[in-house]
Amino acid sequence: MDSFNGDKVAGLSPVPNVAAEAASFAPPSLRDCRTESPFIQYTLIILAWFFFLGILGIPILYLFTQAFSVGISLFFQSIFADKDTLNSIFLTLTIAPLAVLLNTVFGLNAAWLLTRYRFPGRTLILTLIDLPFAVSPVVTGLCLVILAGSRTWVGYWLDRLGIPFLNNTPSMVMGTMFVTLPIIVRELIPVLEEIGPEQELAATSLGANGTQMFLRITLPNIAIGLLYGVLLCNARAIGEFASVAVVSGRIAGATETMPLRVERLFQEYKSPADFALASLLALMAFGTLLAKGLIENRLNYRHHSVKKGKMGQ
Amino acid sequence: MNRLAPKVLPGFGITLGFTLTYLGFLVLLPLGALLFQALSNNPFDFFRSAFHPRALSAYWNSFSMAFSAAVLNTFIGLLIAWVLVRYRFFGRRFMDAVIDLPFALPTSVAGFVYSTLYSERGWLGEFLGQNGIHLTHTWFLTVLVLLFTGFPFVVRTVQPVLEELDGDLEEAAAILGANRFQTFIHVIMPSILPALITGFSLAFARGLGEYGSIVFVSSNLPYRSETGPVLIVSRLEENAINDASAAAIVMLMASFGMLLLINTLQKRRQSNG
Numbered sequence: 001m002d003s004f005n006g007d008k009v010a011g012l013s014p015v016p017n018v019a020a021e022a023a024s025f026a027p028p029s030l031r032d033c034r035t036e037s038p039f040i041q042y043t044l045i046i047l048a049w050f051f052f053l054g055i056l057g058i059p060i061l062y063l064f065t066q067a068f069s070v071g072i073s074l075f076f077q078s079i080f081a082d083k084d085t086l087n088s089i090f091l092t093l094t095i096a097p098l099a100v101l102l103n104t105v106f107g108l109n110a111a112w113l114l115t116r117y118r119f120p121g122r123t124l125i126l127t128l129i130d131l132p133f134a135v136s137p138v139v140t141g142l143c144l145v146i147l148a149g150s151r152t153w154v155g156y157w158l159d160r161l162g163i164p165f166l167n168n169t170p171s172m173v174m175g176t177m178f179v180t181l182p183i184i185v186r187e188l189i190p191v192l193e194e195i196g197p198e199q200e201l202a203a204t205s206l207g208a209n210g211t212q213m214f215l216r217i218t219l220p221n222i223a224i225g226l227l228y229g230v231l232l233c234n235a236r237a238i239g240e241f242a243s244v245a246v247v248s249g250r251i252a253g254a255t256e257t258m259p260l261r262v263e264r265l266f267q268e269y270k271s272p273a274d275f276a277l278a279s280l281l282a283l284m285a286f287g288t289l290l291a292k293g294l295i296e297n298r299l300n301y302r303h304h305s306v307k308k309g310k311m312g313q
Numbered sequence: 314m315n316r317l318a319p320k321v322l323p324g325f326g327i328t329l330g331f332t333l334t335y336l337g338f339l340v341l342l343p344l345g346a347l348l349f350q351a352l353s354n355n356p357f358d359f360f361r362s363a364f365h366p367r368a369l370s371a372y373w374n375s376f377s378m379a380f381s382a383a384v385l386n387t388f389i390g391l392l393i394a395w396v397l398v399r400y401r402f403f404g405r406r407f408m409d410a411v412i413d414l415p416f417a418l419p420t421s422v423a424g425f426v427y428s429t430l431y432s433e434r435g436w437l438g439e440f441l442g443q444n445g446i447h448l449t450h451t452w453f454l455t456v457l458v459l460l461f462t463g464f465p466f467v468v469r470t471v472q473p474v475l476e477e478l479d480g481d482l483e484e485a486a487a488i489l490g491a492n493r494f495q496t497f498i499h500v501i502m503p504s505i506l507p508a509l510i511t512g513f514s515l516a517f518a519r520g521l522g523e524y525g526s527i528v529f530v531s532s533n534l535p536y537r538s539e540t541g542p543v544l545i546v547s548r549l550e551e552n553a554i555n556d557a558s559a560a561a562i563v564m565l566m567a568s569f570g571m572l573l574l575i576n577t578l579q580k581r582r583q584s585n586g
Contacts, residue, residue, distance in 0.1 A: 034483045035408055036493050040399055048396040051389045055460050059426045060414070062436055067428070106335045113328040128336050131344075134572035139541035139561045142345035142549060146558065152343065178339055199347045210323035224382030232416075239419030241525030246546060257419040259525065266425055266529065275429075278422045282322055287418035292417075293410050 001162045003053045057280070060282065067279035070272045077275035084253040085277055087205055088261035095169065095244075095257060096237040097283035099176040107184030112218070115192040116200075140178045141246025144171050167249030172257070184260075187229030191222050224301050228292070234289040239281070326345075350558045363559035369534045371544040372563065378527075379520025382459030386516045387509055389465025391461070397468070398475040412535065415465050424529030427458045431530075450532035455540075458526045463516030475503050489517065496523035511578055518571040521564070 027066045027241060052104050079085055148155045148165045203213045241259040248255040258281055265274035296300050351359055397409050431438040431448045448454045486496040524542040531538045541564045548557035
């Protein structure tokens with residue numbers, strides 16, 4: 001590893017470079033003082049592969065084998081011939097983009113507010129944004145059920161105005177929004193902090209208004225980070241299960257998203273169809289990973305929330 | 314970072330207003346409704362449903378499963394992060410890229426795959442069944458699926474800390490006569506311990522609230538294998554909203570405690586580093 005290279009101070013240090021000398025004439029025990037013996041290395045590598053394959057590899061391989069062993073035609077048939085499954089795909093493709101879009105607008109607003117100004121109550125807002133990470137999605141669903149129930153004035157007015165909420169798309173979007181709320185903000189805050197306000201200050205001092213400054217300076221600067229956050233948020237929104245399960249009423253063909261449909265098919269023992277739908281979701285997840293890898297490698301983007309240990313749950 | 318007074322850059326009013334409104338509607342209103350529901354009841358009733366024997370056993374099930382999985386995840390995650398950072402081997406980049414899959418994969422898919430894989434007709438279930446081991450609906454299988462959902466948290470929090478570790482310290486330890494094991498325990502471990510604890514708490518918090526995968530692999534029997542989130546859902550299905558919200562408040566308190574712990578640890582880590 002580069003950082004382990006001891007040669008960089010060789011010319012300056014009065015003390016002879018230890019690593020270089022060790023390599024030339026010291027006993028072998030000193031030569032490899034910063035790593036383990038090959039035996040231990042291989043043991044650890046094999047153990048890591050064992051856990052990696054056991055926990056992740058075999059289950060995923062099993063999923064794809066079962067899904068595609070019935071043949072490609074039956075795979076497509078079990079997805080596209082089932083009206084309820086098709087409906088669940090449509091519903092997921094409606095709910096996830098809606099939730100991601102709203103959270104993107106919020107993420108831009110909140111990240112701008114929290115990085116460009118210092119004001120009383122700033123920490124409180126940060127805490128509120130992190131809150132959904134600590135709340136079990138089941139509790140989120142329960143909160144929404146209570147909120148829309150007959151005991152609160154929100155429920156009263158929803159009922160009075162005839163707005164459909166529970167057992168319908170709005171509550172499912174709201175549950176998904178709640179669960180995915182912190183992801184984009186947490187991705188944007190470090191990016192905005194790192195860039196700093198200098199360019200934006202220059203733009204405003206040269207007479208740009210807020211919209212011009214945002215569109216020409218801020219947005220291009222944070223575009224990759226924003227894309228990254230949207231990607232993670234979208235993956236999480238597609239997979240959201242618990243909160244949506246609680247608020248949707250799980251009406252087949254009407255309020256079932258793809259993850260809910262997976263469970264329904266499981267309970268009905270519709271095995272090939274279930275594997276097909278589950279593998280479709282897994283393919284989407286792999287698509288997310290691929291796009292993530294491209295952003296990290298090609299665009300040299302360093303993922304921020306991972307470093308902080310705040311990866312979207 | 315210089316501290317700007319509001320109004321130097323445009324948009325303070327608009328973004329503050331929007332952020333507060335959004336948070337108010339999306340976060341405060343629903344959580345407020347839950348608190349309102351719980352507090353509007355007789356406190357005696359609240360405590361009776363919050364500490365009902367069935368609820369107590371559900372908290373215990375959640376706690377024991379999430380804790381066991383998080384402990385195992387800490388070891389597995391450290392091992393994988395260590396191998397990814399320190400060694401070069403065939404398939405390293407592939408492993409590094411696919412580690413994130415549990416973050417991107419819906420938990421219901423994970424639960425579904427695990428329950429079929431370990432059922433009598435699945436690859437591993439069939440193999441284990443021939444040897445007299447039946448994992449379907451066991452405590453062990455639930456912990457196993459929590460390993461899947463939790464181990465990337467540990468890998469991804471420990472990995473960057475390991476990457477930035479100063480190799481000179483290890484060299485110094487070796488020169489002073491420490492063997493590799495002593496170096497690991499006395500030199501490397503103290504620097505990665507905060508990250509390990511953070512990863513552990515993230516995996517643990519995740520396990521406490523997990524529902525999507527557990528509902529597939531567990532038998533979900535009251536008193537025996539029912540977890541907190543599963544209890545809340547079944548109380549809701551029984552139309553016992555007061556019981557459900559009492560349990561939800563207890564679960565919320567537990568996860569707030571976790572969040573507080575994680576934040577304190579991260580602050581300490583930042584001030585140390």
